[in-house]
Amino acid sequence: MRIDKVLANSGYGTRTQVKEFLRSGRVCVNGNIVRDPGFSVFDNDLENITLDGSPIRASSFLYFCLNKPDSCLTAMTDDRLPCVGDLIPPELQTKKISPVGRLDYHTTGVLLLTNDGELSHRLTSPKWHKEKIYLVTYEGEELTEEDVLAFSKGLTLMEPGHAVEKLKPAKLELLHKNQCRLILTEGKTHQVKRMLASRNRQVVALHREQMGSLTLHEGQQPGEMYALSDEDIRKLKED
Numbered sequence: 001m002r003i004d005k006v007l008a009n010s011g012y013g014t015r016t017q018v019k020e021f022l023r024s025g026r027v028c029v030n031g032n033i034v035r036d037p038g039f040s041v042f043d044n045d046l047e048n049i050t051l052d053g054s055p056i057r058a059s060s061f062l063y064f065c066l067n068k069p070d071s072c073l074t075a076m077t078d079d080r081l082p083c084v085g086d087l088i089p090p091e092l093q094t095k096k097i098s099p100v101g102r103l104d105y106h107t108t109g110v111l112l113l114t115n116d117g118e119l120s121h122r123l124t125s126p127k128w129h130k131e132k133i134y135l136v137t138y139e140g141e142e143l144t145e146e147d148v149l150a151f152s153k154g155l156t157l158m159e160p161g162h163a164v165e166k167l168k169p170a171k172l173e174l175l176h177k178n179q180c181r182l183i184l185t186e187g188k189t190h191q192v193k194r195m196l197a198s199r200n201r202q203v204v205a206l207h208r209e210q211m212g213s214l215t216l217h218e219g220q221q222p223g224e225m226y227a228l229s230d231e232d233i234r235k236l237k238e239d
């Protein structure tokens with residue numbers, strides 16, 4: 001495979017970015033600087049590729065953290081509406097990357113994208129108890145310590161037409177007027193909106209700040225994604 005493809009597919013940048021790395025002499029294969037983006041590498045070369053002197057992780061699995069923008073479906077394709085798939089660079093379009101779990105159309109923030117099916121399965125399983133942290137802006141009376149207590153005991157959702165649902169204890173932090181932070185250890189459909197609705201508040205903006213160990217990078221704009229480092233991946237797998 002071409003060296004520029006190996007680097008791009010392993011999450012080290014777009015094809016254009018990795019061509020730049022190559023041209024500036026930052027990449028070595030078997031100890032020799034390689035500047036030609038079309039240079040062929042074979043399976044037994046993969047362990048001997050370095051970028052700025054550090055071995056690269058040449059993997060067929062890719063992991064990205066997207067800052068999901070507002071008005072964007074958590075889907076790879078859609079005929080009508082903007083979706084997460086539109087934000088994936090062309091060189092990654094064939095890599096079978098997909099979102100782990102789902103954020104609503106208007107929810108913004110941390111969304112993991114990967115083609116590692118096993119990890120994706122694990123992180124979306126009800127057995128995955130790591131924290132998901134949401135910043136919530138709501139309408140209605142200001143939440144009180146009474147709500148904090150009710151959330152900490154585990155709400156029971158009793159929605160007309162739905163089975164009664166007992167939720168796990170959740171941590172509610174009261175912030176400025178009409179904003180709160182909600183820390184959940186489960187991920188039921190529209191959970192935050194339903195929890196607030198059960199206390200007669202309506203969510204008007206929702207942003208996921210954290211999912212397990214995964215957070216946005218400082219200054220990461222909506223629509224931007226970064227490739228997880230080895231350390232990020234290790235932590236996420238440990239979570």
Ligand code: URA
Pocket residue numbers: 102103104105107189190191192193194206
């Ligand atoms: N809870 C919601 O209600 N919506 C989301 O997008 C995520 C959690």
